Amino acid sequence: MIVRRPTGLVYWRAYRAGQLLWSERGSNLVVDAAAGSLARIAAGVGSVTSIAIGTNGTAPAGGDTALTASFVRPILSAQSPSTGVARFNWRIFAAEMPTMTAREIGLLDDQGTLIARKVWSTPQSLELGIELDGDWSLTF
Numbered sequence: 337m338i339v340r341r342p343t344g345l346v347y348w349r350a351y352r353a354g355q356l357l358w359s360e361r362g363s364n365l366v367v368d369a370a371a372g373s374l375a376r377i378a379a380g381v382g383s384v385t386s387i388a389i390g391t392n393g394t395a396p397a398g399g400d401t402a403l404t405a406s407f408v409r410p411i412l413s414a415q416s417p418s419t420g421v422a423r424f425n426w427r428i429f430a431a432e433m434p435t436m437t438a439r440e441i442g443l444l445d446d447q448g449t450l451i452a453r454k455v456w457s458t459p460q461s462l463e464l465g466i467e468l469d470g471d472w473s474l475t476f
Contacts, residue, residue, distance in 0.1 A: 340421075340441070341366055342366045342370070342374070342474050342475060342476050343363065343366065343380045343421050343451045343474070343475050344363065344364040344365075344366055344443070344454075344472060344473060344475070345361065345362070345364070345472075345473045345475075346362055346363075346364050346395055346441060346454045346470065346471075346472045347359070347360075347361040347385045347470050347471055347472075348360060348361075348441070348468055348469070348470030349453035349468070349469055349470060350460065350462075350466055350467070350468050351353055351430075351466070351467045351468075352371065352430075352465055352466050352467070353448045353465075358460070359464070360456065360457065362454055362457065363454075363473075364396070364441075364443075364452045364453060365396035365397070365398070365400070365425075365452060365454070366451065366452045366474065367396070367397075367398055367399070367401070367451065367452060367453060368398045369398055369400075369401055369449050369450055369451070370449075370450075370451040370452065370457070372444075372452070373445040373447070373449045375476075376414060376445070377445070380429040381444050382445055382446055383422035383445065384411060384422070384424055384443060384444070384445055384446075384451065385410060385411055385445060385446045386408050386409060386410050386411055386413065386426075386443075386444045387407040387408070387409060387411065387424070387426045387441060387442065387443055387444065387472065388403050388406040388407060388409075388441065388442045388444055389391065389403070389406065389407050389428070389436070389438045389441050389442075389462070389468070390403030390404045390405055390406040390412070390438070390439065390440045390441075390442065391403075391436055391437060391438065391439055391440070392405075392438035392439060392440050392455075393406045393440065393454060393456075393459060394455070396440075396453045396454065396455055400450060400453050401406075401415060401449075401450055402442075402450055403417055403440050403441075403442045403446040403450070403453070404440070405436065406442070407428070407434045407436070408444065409427070409428050409432075411424045411425065411426050412425045412426055412427055415426045417473075419476050420437060420475055420476045421473055421474070422473065422474045423472070423473045423474075424443065424467065424472045424473075424474075424475075425426045425469075425470075425471045426442050426470060426471070426472065427467065427468065427469040428467065428469070429467055430464070430465050430466060430468055431464070433462055433464055433465065433466050433467065433468070434462065434471070435462065435464065436462050436465045437459050437460070437461055437462070438456065438457055438459065438460045438461075438462050439457065439460075440453060440454065440455045441453070441454050441456070442454075443472050447467075451474075452472070452474065460463055
């Protein structure tokens, strides 16, 4: 039997005072550690709970386990818009945005395990007053 690794798609937008600064959509890597996490979720004893932004611009690899200098925020909502797809909506509010050059974003479970990682195509300068929002879809 061939088991296919889940795939993902991340869409995010940055705003300042309601004005769109940039947006980007891109595929991500579901990392090796996701297998255990997704098994826990399928058994009803785990969940996807948060996203994180970090500073490491190194290309994603299967063995990735964490983001660098990460800032973690909870998932706002989740749904299954079609068969085999889970979508997680998130937001980092302007009043809580850390000052950093963000290069990566990750999806985490309730134990803090990294499930998926995406590196931005261009590093993004973030600071107080910038708001990020987006959604992260995993396809099984």
